[in-house]
Amino acid sequence: MVDDDVSTGVIVQAMLEDHYDVSVFGDAESCLMGLDQDFPDLFVLDVELPGVDGYELCRRIRALPCSKFSPVIFLSSHDSPSAILAGYEAGAQDYITKPFDHTVLEQKIDNLLRIKSDRELLLDQAESSEQLASIFMTNLGEYAVLIKYLRSLNECSSYDDVVEATLEVLDRYKFSGIIQVRLPEGDKTVSRQGENWPMEVAVVSHVRDQGRIFEFKTRAVFNYDQITILVTNMPVQDSDACGRIRDNLAIVAESANAKIVALQTLRDKNRLLSEAQYILLVLTVLTDKYGKKYKEAHFNSTLHTEYLVNDLQSIFGPLGLGNDQEDQMLEVIRQRSDELVAYYDFGNEFTDVLASLQEKLGSLLPSNVG
């Protein structure tokens, strides 16, 4: 309260002191100086003051950023409409003329403080809403990075692609970090510094067995079977952001791990496919080659048996054998020759089995292969 009339100060202080802390000043200057120590919830000002008058004091109070919601009530003997209007124009919320009823003053103070409290509550809620919206937008941005990463994983066709996409996520989150992928042909440790830097390899080797998620000061490690992601600058001062980023990076690491496993499976499958194609090719060649050889052997054995019979017949004359003897000998030779030729008949069976295997293998392989 600012009033050079001490009697008014005594009344107001006495009537309000049970509910409020009241400070009374006799002039504007001492009031303004007092604001540096403690800013009041409400001002009661007289118009007539020594030096700076109440209107000017009100304007100066209103100019202070912290007075945004602190109401001002003028309590003055000036009761003309122009005096009252001047009070409102200076920034006051109410104007009470002297002589005044202290119960009315108390009621007006209660009302104005309640309005002030409501406005502050609304402001707090508005600020909370703004913060919430800000967090939501931040989350949205972080999720967008994550979704983009998951999409990009689909397009990765090599381990290097996966590593680069993962490094890009760290870049987008403004993180420094190291990524290690563990492959059948050996580990690969990568950061924006380069590949397989001894210090980075040593650091990752130290933390890769520390559990799924391991945190130490500003470092966070995400360990999966095929990949370790080490972030070196987690925003530990912002626990909310830290929690969100931790969740997101866990998803990044898990997805990268799954992609690496999928790439390995695909690679194994392609290797098997390649081997099967080779076997199919060999089988095809063998089937063809040995089929021909068996046919040739069968034909030759038949031919040579005939040659043998003919040769024997040509040497039977000089030997002076009887017809029965010649026939008997020839019969024995033909019979044995037929039995000999019959041994080559399995050749069809063998090539049939090879052809069957070839057909089965061919059906297992994709139609565009082999």
Place this chain on the structure above:
Amino acid sequence: MDQTSKIVEWDLLRSKFGIKPGLVEKLVAAAHGSQLNKPSEVREAISAGQFDVLAKLAHGVRGTAANLHALSVQALAGEVETLAIAQNQMAFTKGTELAELVDAMLIEMAGVISGA
């Protein structure tokens, strides 16, 4: 305490502020201190022909008188203030009356203070 005085409406004052123990006495003491020099200041302003000073003094007296329920003082102070603002010579005549009335009020208040 002189309950029959016509300057300060003591009954009214006590009914209004008596709910706070010691407040009436404190109020009277404060008002007495603030008004003690007012009669002489009013007279000096009149002697010097200073309407603006007289208007301010009358304004101050009016506010204190209102708080004390000294209705006659309040009314006369208001009249002097208005006349002084209008730079009416009657302000000086009425101002002299006001100084005398405030003197009487101070005597009355002093009696309350000494009896407290």
